[in-house]
Amino acid sequence: MTSRIEIYEKRIEALERQKEMAIKRGKRLMWMRLLSFAAAVAALFGLFAISVVAAVGLSLLLMGLFALVATRDVKNQRLVAYYDSLIAICRNEVACINGDTSAFDTGAIYFDIRHAYTYDLDIFGDRSIFQLLCRASTAKGKQLLAQRLQHPLKREEIARNQQSVDELANEMEWRQELQAVATEMEADKENLTSIKTWLTADNDGLSSFGLRLMVVGYPILVVGLMVLWGVGILNGLVTLSLFPYFIIYGKYGNRIAVVQSLVGKSADELRSYARLLKVVEAKTFRSPQLMELKSRITKSGRQPSAITAEFAQLVQQLDVRNNAAFMLLVGAYIFWDFRVVFKLNRWKRKYQLLIDEWVAVVGEMEVLASLATLAYNNPSWTMPEVAEGYFRLEATEAGHPLIPAKQRVCNTFSITDSKTILLTGSNMAGKSTFLRTLGVNMVLAYAGAPVCAQRLTVSYVPIRTSMRITDSLVENTSSFYAEIKRLGEIVKAVKEGEKAFLLLDEILRGTNSNDRHIGSKALVDLLVESQVCGIIATHDLSLSEAQHTYPKAIANYHFDVQVDEKDELYFDYKVKTGVCTSLNASILMRKIGLKV
Incomplete structure (x- = not known):
């Protein structure tokens, strides 16, 4: 079976060939532009003495050819840029499969240390789940x-x-086309900043009935006054009639x-x-x-291209107000720009x-x-089954x-009957x-995404974690107090009856071993009493040893380490039943020179 990397590399080769053809075509179009322009100039000056009509006619014909070639050249340049985007997309996917996601957005702006699980599970930030997933270019x-x-x-x-x-x-190919077209959009256009401002802005009196009546009726009145002036009646009123325009x-x-x-600006954004x-x-x-998504873009009965073309035409009409001669001779007297704004406001009401x-x-x-794209890049992953009831988790060969993939070690693991899992093990x-x-795989499952496993069945429940605790100088909070606050939120949710799945790593690490044991045991008692599942x-x-007290509610699992005669450590990263019996802290301390 052809690997995904091979498919991407073959596509890159094909796109490079198409790009090269487009570049060669661009060079031909450049020469055609030069020759057609030179021929137009030569025809104008060379034939002018013989026949003015022939000189101008042939020159205009050649300039028309120049314009046609120039238009083709612009389209060809866009095509080259489009191929460049597609090639970059494929190369980024190859890098992603090899573990380098640096080309993609980190989602750092969504980073929230207070969220129930995103901080602990590396959902946002550098080398995060968001960065692995994100192929979006628009802000939305x-x-x-x-x-x-x-x-x-x-x-x-x-x-x-x-x-x-x-x-x-x-x-x-369709996904990459969508991504390439989105990538071509400039940063300000992708957010539709200008048109959102205009769509949400108040019309500021520009659509009032009185103003519309004045714009429609007053030019007719002025024309009538000018007719009367032309036949020698009401001469003074014509001058006075111009004052309302100034007002x-x-x-x-x-x-x-x-x-x-x-x-x-909005016209370009909409296009x-x-x-x-x-x-x-x-x-x-x-x-x-x-x-359904496709039907939503055409529910007005018109294609988006037709709607944006109508808007662009109105914008062009409004820009005519920049023509001083037109406005002085005609535009101002018929309120040209006001009439166009009224049409734009109607367009706004209709399509906002x-x-x-x-x-x-x-x-x-x-x-x-x-x-x-995540599913395509990882054909060995699977779509999970999200089950009812509390709590069930069955994972076959689940990995991070x-x-x-070459470094990933996967585990098969299951939890049923709302058990609390105590996981012991050596450092690292x-x-x-x-x-x-x-x-992370539960988050992906709940997002409708594939998961990194051969098979995964998981109940639909809230996730709460306490794994990575940091202090805060801004909030004057120590790491221990930050952890206490985090655990307090979890305890409160459990006591209020929330049936979440808890992932807790080395809780109460900031206190002495005796207090840590007392607090940890109290938490275990609470989880068992509330029938809340967690690890x-x-x-x-x-x-x-709490398993002896709650044999049906608690299960022990562990990760171990193998040590050879040279005190070298070997990890298999496989979860096993029971309590860990192999520890490595003393070995690591000896390696740094401590006598233990």
Whole structure:
């Protein structure tokens, strides 16, 4: 079976060939532009003495050819840039499969140390789950992906999402086209900043009934006065009739200028989004979710390209106000710019909600394409089953998604009957990574994504973690107090009846061993009493004796280490039943020169 890297590399080779052809075509078009322009100049001057008509006619014909070639050349340059984007996309995917995700957004702006699990599970930040997943270029796409990782989908939506991801996983070229077109958009255009400002702004009196009546009726009155003036009647009133123009333009002229500034930028922004929507529009989908998303961009009955073309035409009409001669001779007297603004306001009322819909649809498509890319790049991963009831977790050969496949060690593990798992083990044996493996795959499962496992069945429950605790100078909080606050949130949720799945790593590490044992045991008692399932990783071997008190509610598992005659440590990173009996701290201390 051809590997994904080989597929990407073959695609890069094909795209390089197409790009090279486009570059050669561009060189030919450049020469054609030069020759057609030179020929037009030569025809004009060479034939002018013989026949002015022939000189001008042939010159115009050749300039028309020049314009046609120039247009083709611009399209060809865009095509070269498009091939460059596709090549970069493929190269980034090869790097990603090899463990380098540096080309993708880290999602650092969504970093939240107070979140129930995202900080502990490396969901955002450098070398994070978000960075592994994100292929979105628009701000909305990134925001929706972050929300998907922070807040699970509803259980009934997960299967629907999985179906869409499975369909798009087999559409690599379409996904890359969507990504390439989105990448071409400039940063300010992708956010639709200007048009959002205009759409949400108050019309500032520019749509009032009185103003509209004045704009429509007053020019007619002035024309009537000019007719009367022309026949020698009411001479003085014609001059007086011009004063209302000064009053209206004095009051509203700056407001018109603000609208012109916003919609001028908005036209380019909308055209960029229309290109993205055209990629969605041209695709035939099978899964219900994708078909519904596609239908949302055309529910007005018009294509996005037609709607944006109408808007662009209105913007061009408004820009005519920059022509001083036109405004002095005609425009000002018929309130040309006011009339265009009225049309723009009608366009706004008609399509305002549709623009928001376009942004949302593109964002959703980018999220699904991101998850589908994850599925495509990892064909050995699987779609999980999200089950009802509390609590069930059955994982076959589950691994951590952020560890490259060649270094990844997978584990088969299951929890049933709401048991509390006490996980002991040596330093560096893999306890923390194991906790994150389960937590991260649950987050992916709840996001409708594939998981890093041969098979995974997991109940739909909240996730809470306490694994990575840091102090805060800003909040004047020590690491121990920060952990106490975190555990306090978990204890409160358990006492209030929340049935979450807990992942706790070396809790109460900031206090003495006796207090740590007392606190840990109290927490275990609470979990057993509340029938809340979780895994507690600990070095406190005496805590594992709680299984004798609660034989049906607690199970012991461990990670161990093998030591040879030279005190070299060997880890297999495999979870095993029972309590750990092999410890390595004293060996490590001897290696740094301590006599223990």
